[in-house]
Amino acid sequence: MRMKPQTEVLIIGAGPTGLVLALWLQHQGINVHIVDQAHAPADKSRAIVVHARIIELYQQLGIAEDLLALGYQLPATNLWVHGQHRAQIAFQSFGRELTSYPCVLSVPQDEHEKMLERHLNRVGVHVQRGTKLQGFVDHGSSITATLFHEGDESSNTHEASFIVGCDGAHSAVRHAIGAKYEGETYKPLFYIADIEGKGGMVFNGEANLMITNKSFNLIVPYNTEGHARLVGITRLNNDDNPDIDSPDHDNKINFEDVRPQIMEALQIDIEKVNWFSTYRSHHRIADKFRSGRAFLVGDAAHIHSPVGGQGMNTGIMDSINLAWKLATVLKKTQMSDEAKHRLLESYEFERRAFALAILKSTDTGFTSLTSQGIRGYILRNWLIPLLIPLAVRFEFVRKQIFRGASQLICNYRGSSLCQPSTGVVQSGDRLPWVQISKEDNFSTLRDLCWQLHVYGDPGPRIDQWAQKAGVKLFTFPWNVRYAEAGLIQDAIYLLRPDQYIAGIFEGLSVESKLDEYFLARGLC
Structure with a gap:
């Protein structure tokens, strides 16, 4: 006879998805243990955008205001094509009838994580750092995980009712359940930089997307004072370079290598580069999000191109979807095993379908922005500059743009948890905000x-x-x-x-x- 597990939910990974999962579970009275391989919280990040749907959900635990105080509400995004201003997407006016948070929030992921961890610490839960998962055994009624502690190079076993992999693209939990991670690596090499500068046309407190024939650059401000995140793809890699896919090639690129293409897109005065790095982006999704008592959340289950800033937000919504279902199964002891199974199965049905939709849309967007063929040329030089300014004149289009970008559009129609219905608003939809x-x-x-x-x-x-x-x-x-x-x-x-x-x-x-x-x- 097995002993009662020492933890109800063991969480592997303390990024935003792991921390949110721990907070939502603990709030419902569930005993959690969270570990992370890193010895300290991250001090740099790629993700910076938090969308309205996440802020709405953060209201549940009373942490929305803390996040808003930490971040900067972007009033708009500007579209530039070959240095010419073509359109403005004003988030605050586009979404003001849809949510109490009609904005895109700019907040670095590392600061976001620190805020979440502070809230977790206040309720007595602390991340066990320098700890990685070596493997686990699913006994049917519980799991036994083997954890390796890098500090003293020791291992121990940990008993839990469930295990959740929030451990990123190289997820040990995903490997352990044998889930395939299907997709591809994008050929273009991305760069990311933390910059400070000036220039009223760009460093004006608004986001700016700059498109040229061969590349795009995105500036997302942290504030109105010229501090911003700069993201783009390099034009240094091409088919004539045999070392394009080697890590050594990527690591040799510095900011001065990409400065000319930035200046070509738009004349801006960059005064300081606080940090700069390059990376390869992927679009992949696991063929299953659950196996027995193990679950995948966030990048462990799906990873997207950075277009639209959807990846982290999608992962956080995974965590909130899973948290109440795990809590229900753990607290309602009178539920039958079949009912528990069906409830937990709904997590994969609901979240994998949405992740697939996000992956397809971000992949289409990224491919459109970076394609070097005639279709890409026509799209960047003719269709985008002409159609977007025309489309945003219509209220319906403006609302749809905001719904899609902010993830308000996410729905679970067709789920086993939905009572069949018809009409404009249906079962599975987010409740309309009025x-x-x-x-x-x-x-x-x-x-x-x-x-x-x-x-x-x-x-x-x-x-x-x-x-x-x-x-x-x-x-x-x-x-x-x-x-x-x-x-x-x-x-x-x-x-x-x-x-x-x-x-x-x-x-x-x-x-x-x-x-x-x-x-x-x-x-x-």
Whole structure:
């Protein structure tokens, strides 16, 4: 007979995905242990963009304001083609009717991680550093992991109910479960730099995407004072260079090598380069996100081109999706094994589908920006400069751009957790955000729990059902603004702990329909 595991969830990797997973699990009363191979937190980072959907979800644990205070809200992105300004995408106006955070937040990943870790430390959880996973055995009812501690070169075993790989592209957990990591490495060599400079046209507190015939450069400011992140691809690698794919070739490139192409894209005055590095980007996705009691999250499961700043945000949403499901399985001892299995299986169904969609869109975007053929030339020189300024004149297009970029568009339609529905807003969708006067319907979502929303009159028996079932009920007086957002008057909206709609119930016998929903999924 096996002993009770010493940890409920063992987390491998303390990047943003691992730290978020630990915070969300601990908040739900789950005992976690988190380890990381690095001996200290990172002091440099590639990721810098945090999107609106992540900030919304950070409200649940009361850390959204801390992140906002740490970062800088980008008001807009400018498009430049051969040094000519062609369009401006104004995030604050594009998303102001969609979320209380109509922005793109610029915050370096290392600062983001430190903030998350401070919150984790405050609740008594500390990252065990200098520790890597050597392997694990899945016993069916628990796992036994072997951890190697680099400080004293010792190993020990650690018992846990579940193990989650948040350990990046070279994930030891992914290798252990035998998941394939299908995809390719992009040929262009990326560079990334932390710069300081001046120039009112570029160092103006807004992001700037600069396109030329053969490359692109992206400047993302940290503030309005000329401190920014510069990302691009080099034009130094070509088919005539036999050493293009060698690490030695990559490491020999410095900022002065790429400065001429930056100046060609746009005349800017770069006064200081704080650090500079090059890297290869990949687009890959694991063929499975789960095997038994092991799960993959973030870069361990999928990795994307940097176009759109989607990678880290997608990984964080993986963690929040998985956290409430693991917590439910661990806390609801009365659930059948089959019900637990189905709930945990929904993680892969929901998150792998979305990761595939993000991978395809970022790959298309990157390929379009970097293709050296005639199609790429036409796209960069004619279609992008002409179509984008025209498209952003239309409100519908502006909203779709913001929904897609901010990940508000993410939905789980077709999941086993969705009660079938039709209409503009359906089961599996993010609940539409609606603000009336100074109040909005997301204020109730700070609670990480199942809840009911009714826009209008809930009827006399719903309150009794909610009290009996232990599900919070919130009612909102009907307003035409709710109809404009796609919500139905007097309908019952069942919301999951991660703020997505599980079911929309109308008509007679709503209470029995709700009972059937929970009973069919073993959640009652």
